[in-house]
Amino acid sequence: MAGSTFGELFRVTNFGESHGPAIGCVIDGCPPGLALAEADIQPELDRRRPGTSRHVTQRQEADAVEILSGVYEGLTTGAPICLLIRNTDARSKDYGNLLDTFRPGHADYTYWRKYGLRDPRGGGRSSARLTAPMVAAGAVARKWLRERHGVVIAGWMSALGEIEIPFVDAAEVARNPFFAPNAALVPRLEAHMDALRKAGDSCGARIEVRASNVPPGLGEPLFDKLDADIAHAMMGINAVKGVEIGDGFAVVAQRGSVHGDELTPAGFASNHAGGVLGGISSGQALVVRIAIKPTSSIRLPKASITRDGQPTTVETHGRHDPCVGIRAAPIAEAMLALVLIDHALRQRAQCADVHLAQPPIAASTGG
Amino acid sequence: MAGSTFGELFRVTNFGESHGPAIGCVIDGCPPGLALAEADIQPELDRRRPGTSRHVTQRQEADAVEILSGVYEGLTTGAPICLLIRNTDARSKDYGNLLDTFRPGHADYTYWRKYGLRDPRGGGRSSARLTAPMVAAGAVARKWLRERHGVVIAGWMSALGEIEIPFVDAAEVARNPFFAPNAALVPRLEAHMDALRKAGDSCGARIEVRASNVPPGLGEPLFDKLDADIAHAMMGINAVKGVEIGDGFAVVAQRGSVHGDELTPAGFASNHAGGVLGGISSGQALVVRIAIKPTSSIRLPKASITRDGQPTTVETHGRHDPCVGIRAAPIAEAMLALVLIDHALRQRAQCADVHLAQPPIAASTGG
């Protein structure tokens, strides 16, 4: 599984399984001199933590993070930072019978085809629990981005199943279990989830993430364009099936006369591009949207086969999120932060000597 | 621009500018013993070539490829394969005044902010012309994938602007300049493009690519999942603003009871997942869709600013594609081929010793 490292210069190596003794990550390449303690990381983990409302899995995990290395007297030293999270509520009995059956929509079949064996406990390595170390690493990245560049990253739910959630108020996101920027819709979202849970079914969601104050110049064409690396990061999150930047799929039906964002001495006049031109950040807000599929673990029965090819039926009981999208906003934010810090370091590696006399425009408010 | 290498084991390094003396690439890591000649590559370049219909740019480029290394007596040797394409129809005069103005929707502004200077001739490094070497490299990848695994990759246009193009007949794709799998719609597409050209405007498009006979087991979780790497490849193509795998954004409104593809002794019963589960290929057809924005080079005037911040107006004359999506299918196919060969090599590096007694199902026909 040689794909467990993320990033080129701010490199995060993830390890662990859902029901093993611990999960965690090692960050290599963090700039030295950053003030860092567990208290900088824990709040982000708490936003993603299971068991915080009736609409998510009831697994109880404190997700308490421990910094094992790379920090001396409260400052990062430039050495690798190992972040460890012990698993505490791992009931392996819930998953005992799954070794011989492939759950539809899950990675059971493909892991077995690839590796010849798999850890079935709670999805093992393919569990969404493995996003927790990325949220932890993302917290380190965000702190540096905020202190060094003033970058602010915010994510929210913009659709739950068929319910569109218009953006009304950023402050609402933290006030409801759905990360919905819209207080008026919360009762409807709750009723939707309650009905789903009763039916033993699950639903999809759409998450939007934005980053503002992103310095212009981030992104490494031809292939490691900023938007390409964001797409890589986002599509790699469990259950994501689509990624959009800026206007996304709406561009198909647009005209060039509409899409191209005009420049004025006061900045860009619009942000159809979503903050990236030619794969390089423009200084406008980065705008990203992802589609999250409905949870595959449902109570309703699905047809499947056993490892020796016999037909069978799978009903998944145990503790699952009926909509994994509900806890996805902190994850998407973290992955975006990891892409941005990596590109900030890459940018200054090659272009630290570039000094423009006087950039003609400030970052736009048109984002 | 340290992002000009694509892939981990089948590594393609791209070089060149739209109006420089040559463009090309170096492929490092190609398996030895593959029969290879220019004639294996040229047909793919010809599919992407400009100037082949009135609906694309009238620039005349033979795009003749030369193999400079890595092949001895008709076989790849395992050494790097340098593929060179000379630029022949580079009229720099068309672009002379662009150094001081930022074309809306183009990379002019961001390249300048990043590098402090830029090659303005024909978009320089940010030109879509740089996809030609990738099509050439993709031809090498496809040949190996086809000979070694029987993989077949096919792309087509599924929407041109607001015109949806239902899939009718694969054989039609090669018979019209739009890569449209639907002969009945071609007159309407032609009329649409003629009107756009007359109006001096441009439009977007949606391309779909599928790969069949993909071996199961490709993809490297946690981050280099097959779908994540496909998203990286696709979002990195010029003008792409969205990527979907399988049902894509439609999953938001789906139920888990519908989405999860059931398994039967005869194979998967459906392919909502688009051939990837947990980031690993399932053996079903890979299904990818991309959104391509309308060309930014249009005759209609757009507001912009000069390098010293003065307001100005840009009208782009010269030779441009009114819909860059028209030539995008061969590019998307090539990028998909490059992702697949890279993962085929990565897979056998780690898992060559895995031998399953008897895989329970054949690849699905449900894709």
Place this chain on the structure above:
Amino acid sequence: MAGSTFGELFRVTNFGESHGPAIGCVIDGCPPGLALAEADIQPELDRRRPGTSRHVTQRQEADAVEILSGVYEGLTTGAPICLLIRNTDARSKDYGNLLDTFRPGHADYTYWRKYGLRDPRGGGRSSARLTAPMVAAGAVARKWLRERHGVVIAGWMSALGEIEIPFVDAAEVARNPFFAPNAALVPRLEAHMDALRKAGDSCGARIEVRASNVPPGLGEPLFDKLDADIAHAMMGINAVKGVEIGDGFAVVAQRGSVHGDELTPAGFASNHAGGVLGGISSGQALVVRIAIKPTSSIRLPKASITRDGQPTTVETHGRHDPCVGIRAAPIAEAMLALVLIDHALRQRAQCADVHLAQPPIAASTGG
């Protein structure tokens, strides 16, 4: 410190500091299905462990390794393997005054110049203690190499200070604290070290490592040649100042008529090359030698300066190895194993399809 990952496909990321809570590593890319338990790793750690004779540091560390991930029911799953070693005997008081002084021969000055701050406890990140996780990772690599290819790796001390140690008997290496293949010399080595310790001084050493049954074909020219990657691995070990392959520096005065190893139907007739030709393994024994400098931590006073540039004198008390070379053989073996497994995986990634009708020669006994 973005250089804390070793290897391309069998990737080992090292973390920790000498006196932090723990040290360890994450192995990403290990082939699945390898039987693995702590008991496979601990014996190698015990060979390198401090405090086992009066000739090495008296720090008492059990160096007990814990497998945190990547193994399920006794088999590697292909997921990252996190190996954790808790530090137990970390007396930070020994090093309290070192923050303001640069110890001659140590990394104090350069770490401070690079990172602007440093963890001074026991050398922090630059301590040779950080080789322990590499020995642990090397144990995993060796197990796979032995089971899959029959590779055997052995290291020993070939010189302690000015005392040359002719190779007499491989079985002796494990029987004395010096890893000396020569029982008759052990009393002299002991006397040498006792005198050094009394004098408060230290000495250098030379280590030789050999690997037999290495499959031919490993190594990735032009740059990641097998010998180049071995040199990288060896020169990166703490205190190493020179690396030789085969005849090493003796080749300077050799003639081509002597050096070039002749081939016979029975194999190579000699092994001046040390098992590598053109950067690729020949199937002969790999022969590597490294020069290890005398420990910089000595009781004898040395001139230095403080952080604000004032002259001072440094005498290092505390617990140190008077010859770090004494414990270096297991480290060099481990690093060689890590290079070999990485290249074995790289080799089959590109060349798994190569099948030679009948290799003309067996591996040589001439090594």
Place this chain on the structure above:
Amino acid sequence: MAGSTFGELFRVTNFGESHGPAIGCVIDGCPPGLALAEADIQPELDRRRPGTSRHVTQRQEADAVEILSGVYEGLTTGAPICLLIRNTDARSKDYGNLLDTFRPGHADYTYWRKYGLRDPRGGGRSSARLTAPMVAAGAVARKWLRERHGVVIAGWMSALGEIEIPFVDAAEVARNPFFAPNAALVPRLEAHMDALRKAGDSCGARIEVRASNVPPGLGEPLFDKLDADIAHAMMGINAVKGVEIGDGFAVVAQRGSVHGDELTPAGFASNHAGGVLGGISSGQALVVRIAIKPTSSIRLPKASITRDGQPTTVETHGRHDPCVGIRAAPIAEAMLALVLIDHALRQRAQCADVHLAQPPIAASTGG
């Protein structure tokens, strides 16, 4: 041959074969804004060029370099720089019979075992001719290092066969065909080579390279230490069998009281370390030595076998260097430059924010 890219951030991808149409490289990651023309590169190529004295191969190659990309109006743009060198004097007939025989000391056997086939013309990919593109890339690196940091890199021959060449005068290096810093010895070197040529034999050499004004702080522990990466670069040069940093193998017999370089307010008092402490540059002169084996292509007969295992005899006629070390100084300089620029970029990526109030010492004159 996926090892044909050198460097992490200043990445050089090498391509070509000795007798193919062309050799060359692509540099990705070069900082933008560097003034660059062929005239900056050609002089370095001319220093390495064959046919310039009777003591080297008589192959006549102009080694004229062409910049194909990455430079606009005389400045690097940040885009990949493709450097092309056409082969002009490639007499394939000299090598026709070599496909079926393995030349002792050459890579014939190992390339064939690895790739299953090989390009035999002039050594194909394993020819030392492939160092020419590295010398070209090194010229770009040197220019940036000199202009940005004042780095000066100089190499010379310190031993030819058994003749030691004491360093007398740097200015002499450019005045004789041996790169010998010692005019008095030149007649003896000439006589030595004339005798060797007459005998049909070859000899080894030792090259020393130094870099001064290297900024402190370069090197990425734990594995990509500056000395480790130098060892990787040097051992990867054709025919190199040993690498030393600073005192090299002499440290084995040294005492710690002698070896550790003392610091004084005026700088380091000595340079046993060779400019690297803990894998990080100290600001002192970098001191590197390499051992180069005698050329394997000699007229004297050597025993070998054919591809089907029959004994045979090889005598190599054609055009060869009787001591490849003679032209190696420019190569070693170039590789050192490539390591340094890569680490200069890596250093500022992670540590650009580090600002020390007042470094206590200037760089030493003790190097």
